[in-house]
Amino acid sequence: MKWILFFGALIGLSVCGREKFFGDQVFRINVRNGDEISKLSQLVNSDNLKLNVWKSPSTFSRPVDVLVPSVSLQPVKSFLKSQGLEYSVTIKDLQALLDNEDEEMQHNEGQERSSNNFNYGAYHSLEAIYREMDSIAGDFPELATRVKIGHSFENRPMYVLKFSTAEGRQRRPAVWLNAGIHSREWISQATAIWTARKIASDYGKDPAITTILEKMDIFLLPVANPDGYVYTQTQNRLWRKTRSVNPGSPCIGADPNRNWNASFAGEGASDNPCSEIYHGPHANSEVEVKSVVDFIQEHGNFKCFIDLHSYSQLLMYPYGYTVKKAPDADELDEVARRAARALASLSGTTYQVGPTCTTVYPASGSSVDWAYDHDIKYAFTFELRDTGHYGFLLPANQIIPTAEETWLGLKTIMEHVRDNLY
């Protein structure tokens, strides 16, 4: 096929060198058949126009992207018009775009440097995550503080990052972002620490997060189950529960997301310590859960609770412990749908939306149900990427894409909370 030839010939002409591109534009040209492709090759092959093909069609009816130097704009437009070729201008000034990108890259480099080159596109040890939380607090002292809210069964600290623009001892309405409660769901902790850096960096720049933080505080717990997380790194990558001892049983740990006081020991949990969904001897028996419960209750002004899990690509709201419809289900469903749309807008990742019990399975004693039943209306569970291909073992190269799209969903929810404070 002709287009393979001209594509091959021209792809060598890359824009690698540091030339300038003031006023150069990128045209997206629709080619619907072989005839139109030959017309386009004519154009592209003419030496004097100095056109550069960025994206050639792999099948018919896919558009071709061509870089047109500013001096060639007129002749190219005339040619396209005379040949009846449809096109649109996708980049109006390449140099402006490149300048923007440069600025952003320098900014990123600055960030990397100050954070001791913490690679957000990789999975990290507990110590590294804790150090990075400290680093964020250090880089943004007016906004962020690292707070110890308790400790784990094996006596590891439980740290949250508090983001607040409040003066003095104001107790603003707050958002709780929970992550890593099930230790094997590594994309959850990884997304959380990326989100922490994002919140801090974008405050004062992004109007959405800025206005959110002017009205509310955000508390972010990236590793809600530190013992489990360490265990997945050292002994068993697929460990889910806490690491507490169950007297009289050889089996370790309880499912921290069946341990909350919301229809505790109801349907969708197990009383067998060896089960992955063992609810524990009683509600809040797990110190990791109790630490969060105590903190939130003491604070008394939380309006939103979001729990990050993997995998399945779902965005859910209460209830898990019953099929009965939650009083605010309609509103929560509408918000969740908007959030899922925002998330999908980035890379097309599709999420299903619905109440936990019917969307995934009955589950009692869950964090989100507890939050909802304690007057924290905007309670959501995210099951992040993927849908089972890699499952828990999501490749590290998907961390940043996942975090970036999830951020859009989180912002949608937080914006709604900001505009509907009660």
Next chain:
Amino acid sequence: ARSKPHFFNFRAGSPSALRVLAAVLEGRATVNPKKGCQVDLVFTTDHYNPEVGEEHLGKCSARVFFRNQKPRPAINVTCTRLIEKNKRQEEDYLLYKHMKQLKTPLDVTSIPDSHGHIDPSLKPIWDLAFLGSSYVMWEKTTQFLHYYMAQISSVNQWKTNDDTIDFDYTVLLHEFSTQEIIPCRIHLGWYPGKPLKVKYHCQELQTPEEASGTEEGSAVAPTELNNF
């Protein structure tokens, strides 16, 4: 709907032509309390390995029958061809040649590793293991239990007797509703074009029927699932 690709993949017996569920277009379930549950579905599939080929979506229609809470659903499924037969045979044969050349014993433990990485040279092993696991997962699927392949935790044996590739490995299956991780020892024999031979044994910690909570006899401490 997820069990259909497992069954289809096993029956097709081709590691190059693995499919995954893309989207369910239509579905209808009929429940007979005495007999079981029948589900009729129309769904699309994608290539398991997204790099392979263009954006082709195979279309399938299937009828699945679950005898009351029993595994091994009866499945009748037909799909439009995703990969041309010749191309598939060619790719299978290339895979086969590549695998015959692999040095044994294979110096590898987990696939993927903890960070989700699979070395490109080991990808054919993963694909073949997935093929074998598909059979196991289909056999174990019920109305209430469905499985994913989480990780190959060990490759025990890899040899080629006569010309068949003899593959003995341990896979960790993730069952969704109980969230349990089930280690299964699988032994498969594969030769391109011939039906796959699969033998397996899964270590169950607790089965739904054993409501009294007795544990199955096992020499392995239940918490250390990886130590076989």
